[in-house]
Amino acid sequence: MQKMNRRHMLSVSAAALAAAVPATRALAANRSLIFRAEPSDVRLSGVDGPASQMMTYNGTFPGAEIRLQQGDRLDARLDNALEEGTLIHWHGIRVPNAMDGVSMLTQEVLSPRQSFEYRFSVPDAGTYWYHAHYLSYDQVARGLFGPLIITETHPPDVDRDITVQLLDLKIDASGRFDPDTDTLAFTTLGRIGNVQKAHLSDPQPVRIGDRIRLRLINTATDRIVAVQITGMNGRLVALDGMPLADPRVFGVLTLGPGQRADVIGDVTGEIIVNDVREDAVILGGLSASGERTRRKVGVSALPSNPAAPFGRAAQDVELVMQGGAGGGAHRGFAGWAFNDQSGLSGQPLVRIERDTAMTIRLVNATGWPHAIHLHGQHFYEIGTDGSIGDYRDTTLLEPGQTRIIACQFTNRGRWLLHCHMLSHQADGMVTWIDVT
Numbered sequence: 001m002q003k004m005n006r007r008h009m010l011s012v013s014a015a016a017l018a019a020a021v022p023a024t025r026a027l028a029a030n031r032s033l034i035f036r037a038e039p040s041d042v043r044l045s046g047v048d049g050p051a052s053q054m055m056t057y058n059g060t061f062p063g064a065e066i067r068l069q070q071g072d073r074l075d076a077r078l079d080n081a082l083e084e085g086t087l088i089h090w091h092g093i094r095v096p097n098a099m100d101g102v103s104m105l106t107q108e109v110l111s112p113r114q115s116f117e118y119r120f121s122v123p124d125a126g127t128y129w130y131h132a133h134y135l136s137y138d139q140v141a142r143g144l145f146g147p148l149i150i151t152e153t154h155p156p157d158v159d160r161d162i163t164v165q166l167l168d169l170k171i172d173a174s175g176r177f178d179p180d181t182d183t184l185a186f187t188t189l190g191r192i193g194n195v196q197k198a199h200l201s202d203p204q205p206v207r208i209g210d211r212i213r214l215r216l217i218n219t220a221t222d223r224i225v226a227v228q229i230t231g232m233n234g235r236l237v238a239l240d241g242m243p244l245a246d247p248r249v250f251g252v253l254t255l256g257p258g259q260r261a262d263v264i265g266d267v268t269g270e271i272i273v274n275d276v277r278e279d280a281v282i283l284g285g286l287s288a289s290g291e292r293t294r295r296k297v298g299v300s301a302l303p304s305n306p307a308a309p310f311g312r313a314a315q316d317v318e319l320v321m322q323g324g325a326g327g328g329a330h331r332g333f334a335g336w337a338f339n340d341q342s343g344l345s346g347q348p349l350v351r352i353e354r355d356t357a358m359t360i361r362l363v364n365a366t367g368w369p370h371a372i373h374l375h376g377q378h379f380y381e382i383g384t385d386g387s388i389g390d391y392r393d394t395t396l397l398e399p400g401q402t403r404i405i406a407c408q409f410t411n412r413g414r415w416l417l418h419c420h421m422l423s424h425q426a427d428g429m430v431t432w433i434d435v436t
């Protein structure tokens with residue numbers, strides 16, 4: 001289990017602050033990128049308050065958007081200027097296992113003042129993100145994350161392409177970021193903030209009639225958001241980076257932590273992004289000014305990504321989520337367990353040969369929701385009638401829910417399978433699959 005007591009306050013020297021280099025908004029392809037993980041004083045936009053002590057990549061919160069084209073190589077050096085270990089995970093990207101950034105499983109944690117080179121190509125177009133994967137419930141909350149956008153070789157015809165990061169910030173009475181995670185959070189809903197925001201990569205006003213693409217990323221450590229967007233007739237075109245064969249009318253879409261969605265549509269008025277999961281909360285938006293002739297053609301499907309042929313499942317595995325507040329007993333040592341096991345064990349959940357398929361029956365036997373994320377490959381959600389559903393890397397299960405997922409394992413290595421509600425992961429909800 002990872003440490004979860006309140007950490008000491010970070011001491012940030014004036015010199016360290018002066019050295020913080022502002023990063024460009026979008027970093028281009030095929031250039032060597034540097035991610036300097038460092039303590040930074042950041043004034044949080046939209047929050048009335050003094051600067052907060054955060055952790056950033058190159059001084060910006062959230063981290064700079066990385067934009068590559070499908071098939072490009074990412075070449076990035078992580079410099080650890082923190083006073084603790086860190087690693088980067090490239091969420092949703094089919095990377096070689098050694099590039100996956102998972103401590104104890106794929107690489108040693110990077111100590112302070114060490115550097116590590118991440119190098120891989122990006123086979124799938126879509127909306128992805130990168131984030132710290134060490135003490136992630138804390139490091140992601142403090143700002144170590146950013147969008148990773150892989151553009152199509154032939155991108156769809158849109159006037160604007162805007163990344164919308166859904167933020168959930170915990171702010172204290174003085175208006176500063178509150179780093180404390182209260183102990184009860186780990187076994188309930190997780191670390192839930194009190195300021196929710198939609199952080200837009202391009203806040204310029206839109207014109208009525210513009211066709212826009214919104215790339216939604218739920219970057220919250222634990223909060224589930226039900227996104228509703230007014231001011232456009234949106235079509236859902238991708239989930240977790242992967243194009244849908246048939247675009248769907250975008251009504252309300254629930255996104256668990258780590259999940260993404262791409263929406264394309266024509267602007268009909270001011271764009272407002274809301275969270276309607278509980279009381280409706282306005283997260284942000286874009287004002288509308290001016291007008292253009294609307295396109296006569298509707299929104300079509302995005303070009304598909306190369307998908308592995310799906311064979312007959314060679315194995316069926318069950319993964320039972322246990323524990324949490326009010327939950328039944330289990331044999332794990334922490335607040336949560338998978339199949340009576342808490343935390344990362346030396347033994348995988350299952351071993352499977354490469355290029356074979358497996359179904360996993362996910363059983364949420366707890367009173368809390370969970371967003372289960374598989375590293376290294378996407379999986380299909382299987383409907384209750386056995387139909388093959390969406391192709392995702394993270395699947396959300398409400399309390400008491402069961403869902404079968406099916407995966408063709410094409411990527412050799414040790415792949416983490418965990419709850420992406422990062423407070424749950426920190427308190428035991430993690431296992432791994434060995435693809436040989």
Ligand SMILES: [Cu+2]
Nearest residue numbers: 370419421424
């Ligand atoms: Cu969970």
